[in-house]
Every structure is written in C-alpha cells, then in structure tokens.
Amino acid sequence: MQGVALNRRLLVPLTLPLAVCLALVGCFPVLPSSGGGETSFDPPRAVVPQDIELPPGYSIEVVAAGLDLPTGVAFDDRGRVYVLEAGYSYGELFSEPRLLRVESGGPPTVIATGDNPPWNGLDYANGSFFIAGGHVEGGEILRIEMDGATEAVIEGLPSYGDHHTNGPLASDDGWIYFGQGTATNSGVVGPDNFDFGWLPRNPGFHDVPCEDVVLSGRNYISGNPLTGEDDEVATGPYLPFGTSSSPGQVVPGELPCGGAILRVRPDGSDLEMVAWGLRNPFGLAWDLAGELLVSENSFDERGSRPVFGTGDLLWKITPGTWYGWPDYWSGMPLTDEEWFSSPGNEAPGFLLAQHPESPASPMAFLGVHSSSNGLDVSRSESFGYLGHVFIAQFGDMAPNVGKVLEPVGFKVIRVDSEGRVFDFAANRGSQNGPGSKLGTGGLERPVSTRFDPSGESLYIVDFGVMTIADGEPQPRLGTGVLWRITHEGSQFGNDR
Numbered sequence: 001m002q003g004v005a006l007n008r009r010l011l012v013p014l015t016l017p018l019a020v021c022l023a024l025v026g027c028f029p030v031l032p033s034s035g036g037g038e039t040s041f042d043p044p045r046a047v048v049p050q051d052i053e054l055p056p057g058y059s060i061e062v063v064a065a066g067l068d069l070p071t072g073v074a075f076d077d078r079g080r081v082y083v084l085e086a087g088y089s090y091g092e093l094f095s096e097p098r099l100l101r102v103e104s105g106g107p108p109t110v111i112a113t114g115d116n117p118p119w120n121g122l123d124y125a126n127g128s129f130f131i132a133g134g135h136v137e138g139g140e141i142l143r144i145e146m147d148g149a150t151e152a153v154i155e156g157l158p159s160y161g162d163h164h165t166n167g168p169l170a171s172d173d174g175w176i177y178f179g180q181g182t183a184t185n186s187g188v189v190g191p192d193n194f195d196f197g198w199l200p201r202n203p204g205f206h207d208v209p210c211e212d213v214v215l216s217g218r219n220y221i222s223g224n225p226l227t228g229e230d231d232e233v234a235t236g237p238y239l240p241f242g243t244s245s246s247p248g249q250v251v252p253g254e255l256p257c258g259g260a261i262l263r264v265r266p267d268g269s270d271l272e273m274v275a276w277g278l279r280n281p282f283g284l285a286w287d288l289a290g291e292l293l294v295s296e297n298s299f300d301e302r303g304s305r306p307v308f309g310t311g312d313l314l315w316k317i318t319p320g321t322w323y324g325w326p327d328y329w330s331g332m333p334l335t336d337e338e339w340f341s342s343p344g345n346e347a348p349g350f351l352l353a354q355h356p357e358s359p360a361s362p363m364a365f366l367g368v369h370s371s372s373n374g375l376d377v378s379r380s381e382s383f384g385y386l387g388h389v390f391i392a393q394f395g396d397m398a399p400n401v402g403k404v405l406e407p408v409g410f411k412v413i414r415v416d417s418e419g420r421v422f423d424f425a426a427n428r429g430s431q432n433g434p435g436s437k438l439g440t441g442g443l444e445r446p447v448s449t450r451f452d453p454s455g456e457s458l459y460i461v462d463f464g465v466m467t468i469a470d471g472e473p474q475p476r477l478g479t480g481v482l483w484r485i486t487h488e489g490s491q492f493g494n495d496r
Contacts, residue, residue: 035369035398036407037468039437045465045479048441052483053428057384060425060485063459064102067480068095072122072374073450073459074129076146081452082124083108083461083482087117088135090397091466091473092197099129099144102482112148116140118164121178121374121448125170128266132165132178136201139165139256141178141264153268158183158258160202162193162280163297169284175263177274179281179294182259183207186279187237187326187351190304194225195471204240207326210257210276213238214353217247220304235304237326237351248353259325261294261317277323277359278315283375283448288387292317293363295372295391298329301342301402305351307334308342308402312366314375314389314415324359326351331359342402364389364419369396370409374448380455383487389415390424390458392446395434397468407433412446412460425460425485436465444479458485 049060064083072084080101087097097119100108111129119133119142129144130153139157144150153176159165163181170176184193189206193199203226219234224242236245256262260276261284280297287293294315299307310329327334327350334340334348341347366372371394378385393409410433411426427435427442435442448461464479 031405033399033403034406035396035404035468036410036433036437037395037397037466037473038399039467041436041465041467041476043476043479045444045476046435046441047481049483051428051435051440051442053426054485055424058485058487060483063482063484064108065481066478067464067482068098068477069093069118069463069475070447070461070480070482071118071120071463072131072448073461073482074122074124075450075453076124077127079453081459081482082111082122082129084119084122084131085480086119086133086463087114089118089466089473089475090196091475093475093477095477097133099131111146112144112150114142114150120164121167123168123170123176126266130168130170130176130266132168134159135164135198136160139180141165141168141176143266153266154256154264154271157256158205158208160205161198161207161258162196163258166280166282167284169286169292171263171286174265176266177261177263177284177292179278179284180256180258180260180262181280181282181297182325185300185303186305186307186348188220188235188304189239189241190220190222190235191225192303193241199241200226206240207238207259208257209238209251209253210255210260210273211253211356213251213253215245215247215249215251216350216353217245217249218349218351219244222304261292274319275317275321275323277321277325277328277356279325282373283391285375285377285389287316287377287389288379293375293377293389295366295375296323296362297371297373298368300369300400302400305348306342306345306402307348308340308345309368310340311368312370312372313362314364314366314372314391314419316363318360321360322356327355328359330365331361362419364415364421366391366413366421367393367408369398369401369404371395371397372409372413373446374450374461376449376451376458378451378455378458380451382456383451383458385414385416387417390449391415392449392460394445394447394463397466397473400468400471400473406431407437410434410443410445412443412449434465436467443483444481456486459483460485
C-alpha cells in the first residue's frame with residue numbers, strides 16, 4: 001500500500017479521475033453520484049475477516065458482532081474490553097444507548113444504559129468510564145462507575161444541531177477533554193437542518209462562538225420549511241433561522257460554545273476552551289510527546305452556504321488557537337473562487353468582518369467526505385509504526401453532503417510524522433467501498449480506533465451498515481462489529 005503526501009489541490013480529484021474532469025468541462029455536476037452508501041442491503045450482514053486487506057504480517061479477527069450502532073471502545077484496569085452503542089444515528093433512528101463489557105465466548109454484559117443519545121465516544125480513567133454524547137436534550141459528559149452508577153459531569157452542551165459532543169479523552173493531569181461540534185455545516189441555519197430533523201425541534205438553535213465575533217452582514221435567502229408555505233426568509237450567521245444580520249453586528253462569545261475543543265474537571269468544574277474554529281472535532285488522542293491530535297470533519301456542499309471540495313483534516317492542537325471555521329479551510333480563505341466554488345456557484349465568502357488570527361496549516365489532509373473520525377497513536381514497537389496515527393474513516397454520506405463519483409473512506413488509514421497518508425485496513429478488491437456495496441464481508445463504516453493497554457492490538461469499532469436512499473440515511477441495527485488487528489511477524493520499518 002503506497003503512501004502519498006496529499007496536496008490540498010489533489011483532494012477533490014480523489015473522488016474523480018483527473019483526466020476525465022479535465023476533458024469534460026462541467027463534468028462534475030453532470031455525472032451521477034456513486035457514494036458508498038448509494039446501494040441496497042439485504043440482511044444479514046456478512047462478516048468475513050479475510051475480505052479485509054492489511055499490510056504483510058498483520059491479521060484481523062472479530063471480537064464482537066451484532067452490535068447496535070457502536071461508536072467507541074475502551075479498556076479497564078484489568079484489560080477487559082468495553083464497547084459503546086450510540087442509541088441514535090442520522091436518519092433519525094433512536095434506540096437505547098448502552099455501555100457493554102465484551103465477554104469471551106458469551107453475550108456482552110450491560111454495564112449501563114442511557115436516555116439521551118447518541119453516546120459518541122468512550123474513555124476510561126481512574127476507575128471510571130467517561131462518555132460524550134447527547135442530542136435532543138443537549139450534549140453532556142457522563143461518568144459511569146463499574147456498577148453502572150451514572151452521573152453527569154457537565155450538561156447542556158450545544159449539541160442540538162448537526163454535530164454533537166465527541167471524545168472524550170482523559171489527561172494525566174486530571175482534565176477531561178472533548179470536542180464540541182457546530183450546529184450547522186458552515187455557520188448558517190438553513191433547510192438542510194430541517195432535513196436533519198433538529199430544526200423543527202429547536203427552531204431557535206444556532207451556532208455559538210467561543211469569543212465575540214463581528215459579522216460581515218451577509219444573509220442567506222431560503223425557503224421556510226417550518227411554515228410549509230411558499231415563503232422565504234433571510235438568515236445570518238450565528239443567528240436563529242429566519243433572523244438576518246447587519247454589518248458590524250457583534251455576537252457575544254459564550255462557554256460552552258460550538259466548533260471547539262473544551263475541557264472540564266471530572267467533578268464538572270473549571271470548564272475551559274482549549275481551541276476553537278473547528279467544524280466538527282471528532283477524534284481526540286495524545287501523541288507520543290503528549291500533544292493533542294484532533295480529526296476534523298470538514299464542510300459539506302449543502303445548505304444555504306455550501307462549500308465545495310474540502311477534505312477532512314488532522315490537526316496538532318496549539319491551545320488558545322482559532323483554526324478558521326467558518327471562513328477558512330486548512331488556512332485557505334473561503335473567498336477563493338477557484339477552489340471553493342462548485343460549478344455555477346460563487347465562492348462562499350466571509351461571514352466574519354474580522355478574524356481572530358491567521359489560521360494554521362493542518363498536520364495532514366484526508367479525503368473529501370471521508371468522515372475521518374476516531375483515532376489513536378501507535379506506541380508499541382511490537383505492533384509497529386511507532387508514533388503513527390491510525391484513523392477510522394466512516395465513509396461518505398453522498399449525495400447528502402455533496403457528490404462523489406466513487407466511495408470515499410470506509411477504511412482505516414495511517415498517517416506518519418510527515419503527514420503522509422497510507423491505507424492500513426481496507427476491503428479487498430479493485431474498488432473501494434463498504435462490504436455492502438462490494439458484496440463482501442469486510443468493513444462497513446469504521447468510526448473509531450483504539451489500541452489496547454499493551455499497545456499490541458488495534459481495535460476497530462465498525463458502526464455497521466448505513467445506506468443512503470431518497471436523500472435519507474438508513475442505518476441498520478444489529479450490523480455493528482468490533483474488530484481486532486494484531487502483528488504476527490517481525491517489526492516493520494515506518495513506511496513499508
């Protein structure tokens with residue numbers, strides 16, 4: 001498997017053969033989308049480890065199957081395995097979120113259940129589990145004891161919209177770090193948020209900045225799905241649907257805020273902003289030097305302010321930094337007509353009249369619409385690739401997020417210290433995609449990775465089958481899998 005140092009100008013062609021695009025003017029809007037979820041599915045899901053390709057010397061096995069929307073994995077002080085079931089998925093599928101202990105040779109043991117899904121992520125520290133989640137009732141960080149006793153560390157986080165509360169990640173100095181996604185795709189509430197299901201539930205919800213922002217006065221005209229009538233409204237950024245903005249208007253910063261990495265003490269005290277200007281910071285991990293790494297889900301081509309051609313990003317976080325959302329991607333301004341305007345549309349332009357700082361460049365560029373999510377860092381020479389970052393790519397949700405001409409994601413990638421990206425675990429065959437589209441028993445939608453306490457086994461949380469039909473996600477209960485990868489052979493060099 002070959003690695004590439006991704007140039008941001010090559011990100012869109014990852015979903016489109018470059019020669020074809022150059023030969024056919026305007027080809028992208030003409031050709032049909034062919035995302036990984038644009039397929040049919042007849043249960044049951046096939047689960048066949050041999051259908052997954054790995055580097056030489058590595059093997060993969062099933063730890064648990066038949067899971068309902070799994071999103072996280074963690075280990076207690078005895079090395080026992082725990083898996084998290086979300087209880088909610090896009091497509092407005094609600095079930096019961098659960099924390100399960102995986103038992104050898106038997107059904108899992110239910111440790112705890114909840115009533116405010118989704119449970120998006122899991123960590124274990126000092127004898128307690130920490131869970132990030134919540135949507136309809138707002139986001140929260142939960143602490144769960146081994147006997148199932150549950151209490152909220154913090155509640156009321158701004159998770160009523162498109163993106164939720166992610167992570168969490170415990171630190172050695174007693175903090176719980178977590179990612180808080182934005183309410184919207186690109187700063188403006190629009191009809192796409194009605195389609196996501198939350199605008200009717202929370203018509204006054206909108207993005208919340210971490211610090212005061214000054215608006216440029218741009219407003220966006222859209223139909224009004226809340227009335228069911230043939231009327232239109234104007235909506236400004238960081239404001240409720242149907243509320244227009246004016247030049248120079250100041251929107252006060254608040255805590256908690258969206259599009260940020262936050263941290264809190266395990267007792268719920270001392271909530272702080274670590275970094276902001278991130279659209280949906282999903283996966284959090286410490287590198288070998290103790291610095292914070294974060295995967296960011298980038299803009300979609302949807303809503304009142306669609307943004308074209310932005311791949312997901314891997315960041316090394318500098319505390320106190322603004323990373324550019326909603327006006328920059330990877331340090332590039334969204335005023336760039338050549339890069340960010342889809343055919344027939346102008347570039348998104350700036351929402352803010354002033355910017356906190358000039359945004360930095362990311363550690364690595366990931367695939368457009370790949371939904372690069374949970375991650376971990378190799379810390380064992382026995383496993384190999386010491387210090388490399390392993391990222392689960394959930395896979396595209398085209399055409400809802402924008403058009404792709406072939407599936408993007410649906411695998412686990414590896415990023416080295418120079419930002420080069422390699423496939424690590426991907427379905428076999430001449431085409432990329434989930435097993436349900438390829439007709440195999442391989443990976444469906446990897447959502448998280450985690451090394452065990454020894455660092456010698458990499459666990460992959462596979463959310464399960466989610467197809468896209470008639471513009472709606474269709475997740476399937478009972479199709480989630482927990483996989484484990486181990487290294488059988490001699491140690492590798494870093495970039496074999």
